[in-house]
Amino acid sequence: MTSALSLSHSHSSPEEDSPVLQIWGKTPLKGHVTISGAKNSALVLLAGSLLCSGSCRLRNVPSLVDVSLICEILVALGVKVARQGDALVLDASDLTSSKAPYELVSQLRASFFVTGPLLARLGVARVPLPGGCSIGDRPVDLHVKGLQALGADVQIEHGMVNAYIRGGRKRLTGARIYLDFPSVGATENIMMAATLAEGETLIENAAQEPEVVDLANFCRAMGARIRGDGTNRIVIDGVPALHEADYMVVPDRIEAGTFLIAGAITRSEIMLSPVVPDHLTAVIAKLKESGISVVSDAPNQLRVIPASSYRGTDIETLPFPGFPTDMQAPFMSLLTVAEGNSMISETLFENRLQHVAELNRMGADIKLKGNIAVVRGVPKLSGAPVLATDLRASAALVVAGLAAEGMTTIQGLHHLDRGYEHLEDKLRGLGAKLQRVHESTALSAPGNSEETVPSPLAECASENTPSDPLSALI
Numbered sequence: 001m002t003s004a005l006s007l008s009h010s011h012s013s014p015e016e017d018s019p020v021l022q023i024w025g026k027t028p029l030k031g032h033v034t035i036s037g038a039k040n041s042a043l044v045l046l047a048g049s050l051l052c053s054g055s056c057r058l059r060n061v062p063s064l065v066d067v068s069l070i071c072e073i074l075v076a077l078g079v080k081v082a083r084q085g086d087a088l089v090l091d092a093s094d095l096t097s098s099k100a101p102y103e104l105v106s107q108l109r110a111s112f113f114v115t116g117p118l119l120a121r122l123g124v125a126r127v128p129l130p131g132g133c134s135i136g137d138r139p140v141d142l143h144v145k146g147l148q149a150l151g152a153d154v155q156i157e158h159g160m161v162n163a164y165i166r167g168g169r170k171r172l173t174g175a176r177i178y179l180d181f182p183s184v185g186a187t188e189n190i191m192m193a194a195t196l197a198e199g200e201t202l203i204e205n206a207a208q209e210p211e212v213v214d215l216a217n218f219c220r221a222m223g224a225r226i227r228g229d230g231t232n233r234i235v236i237d238g239v240p241a242l243h244e245a246d247y248m249v250v251p252d253r254i255e256a257g258t259f260l261i262a263g264a265i266t267r268s269e270i271m272l273s274p275v276v277p278d279h280l281t282a283v284i285a286k287l288k289e290s291g292i293s294v295v296s297d298a299p300n301q302l303r304v305i306p307a308s309s310y311r312g313t314d315i316e317t318l319p320f321p322g323f324p325t326d327m328q329a330p331f332m333s334l335l336t337v338a339e340g341n342s343m344i345s346e347t348l349f350e351n352r353l354q355h356v357a358e359l360n361r362m363g364a365d366i367k368l369k370g371n372i373a374v375v376r377g378v379p380k381l382s383g384a385p386v387l388a389t390d391l392r393a394s395a396a397l398v399v400a401g402l403a404a405e406g407m408t409t410i411q412g413l414h415h416l417d418r419g420y421e422h423l424e425d426k427l428r429g430l431g432a433k434l435q436r437v438h439e440s441t442a443l444s445a446p447g448n449s450e451e452t453v454p455s456p457l458a459e460c461a462s463e464n465t466p467s468d469p470l471s472a473l474i
């Protein structure tokens with residue numbers, strides 16, 4: 001196995017000569033799109049690989065900036081990481097550090113998921129408070145309370161979470177933990193820590209998200225004893241060690257949902273696979289309520305059927321199986337051009353409606369009152385220069401751009417690159433007209449006429465395609 005010593009990630013940061021994404025809207029889409037492995041599963045599974053005393057192989061890992069960053073954190077902790085096609089091989093047999101580097105952890109929320117596994121494996125974890133999308137306050141108190149209940153002493157000083165097992169014990173101790181809120185990350189962190197604890201842990205009011213179930217499946221593949229995942233009551237019987245495993249990451253339900261919206265908003269029939277339709281129940285139900293059909297021709301496939309017009313609907317984001325907050329922004333784009341009004345309540349994050357101003361710039365009619373957006377459907381959107389403010393906001397602007405008249409230019413692509421694998425190639429494969437160019441060379445006027453649409457040659461230009469963030473993992 002080759003150790004990945006240098007994992008430079010070549011994503012676009014805001015400081016560089018920022019690339020922008022130009023989209024020429026109103027082009028119908030058609031065909032099939034392959035859905036990648038789930039970002040939010042892959043990230044926590046990669047953190048979970050720290051629990052293994054040997055080496056694990058994770059397949060269907062998306063090539064994303066966030067994945068690259070978490071791999072860099074693992075390498076800093078002593079994990080040997082090697083890439084084999086869409087798989088990553090992770091050898092955590094000899095961990096050399098319990099301290100995660102600030103400059104990496106500060107870039108993504110999922111980095112904090114190494115805390116539980118590190119504590120369980122080494123008896124100590126030193127992890128800075130995490131970064132991630134700026135969509136709210138995002139404290140880690142529930143993670144901390146859970147780890148404390150398992151027998152950890154946790155101090156937060158100078159932005160660093162220092163945790164070690166109390167009383168010089170070698171293992172954490174199983175406990176009964178009630179979560180004030182079914183936090184995805186806290187459930188995952190506590191569940192991972194508990195796999196190696198002595199005795200039984202019960203997590204009550206646990207998150208039920210598919211990514212939690214995927215993590216439980218991966219841990220079970222390594223020999224963990226977990227039951228109840230997918231319900232709000234998870235029971236973990238600790239074992240002394242976890243062993244090697246080969247595991248495949250579940251398909252990305254948020255990417256799949258985003259493509260359903262792309263089909264619906266462009267009035268196009270597109271097919272998606274692989275998907276787990278049950279992971280998209282709330283999104284499909286809301287599409288149907290709006291008058292858009294989604295059918296499943298095969299167990300792992302979905303097809304969105306275009307409707308010439310569709311109506312508004314109300315949405316409230318909730319923990320799974322409720323409507324996912326990660327789909328709120330793209331769904332809002334769809335509702336901007338629905339007939340009638342819609343009300344969208346964002347209940348999970350207090351600052352996750354920043355895309356409203358950008359959609360209004362494109363001609364939408366959305367009014368904000370606290371965490372509620374009232375959308376009045378308009379006949380059309382028009383292309384405009386817009387700024388992506390977070391990951392799902394950027395996806396919302398992409399789907400809006402696909403439907404808008406003229407050209408939309410999206411800035412802030414470093415958000416998009418965190419979470420959508422090969423998005424531009426996938427959209428181009430469906431017939432969309434878009435290209436990534438450097439801001440300095442971008443055509444500035446919005447709503448440009450036909451001659452500005454890229455030629456087939458320009459669309460294929462490799463300089464317009466973001467390079468593979470995992471390319472250094474060889």
Ligand SMILES: CC(=O)N[C@H]1[C@@H](OP(=O)(O)OP(=O)(O)OC[C@H]2O[C@@H](n3ccc(=O)[nH]c3=O)[C@H](O)[C@@H]2O)O[C@H](CO)[C@@H](O)[C@@H]1O
Nearest residue numbers: 040110138139140141142143183184185186325326348349
């Ligand atoms: C990497 C990853 O998997 N990210 C996902 C994960 O984020 P993340 O795990 O951060 O989301 P949580 O479920 O923990 O957060 C939900 C709510 O709980 C609050 N909270 C959370 C933890 C805590 O200790 N204290 C606390 O108050 C948060 O501020 C938020 O208001 O689930 C979110 C909710 O589905 C998704 O939007 C994110 O895409």
Ligand SMILES: C=C(OP(=O)(O)O)C(=O)O
Nearest residue numbers: 109110132133326391392
């Ligand atoms: C909010 C997200 O990611 P993160 O939790 O890593 O910020 C997301 O995936 O939509």
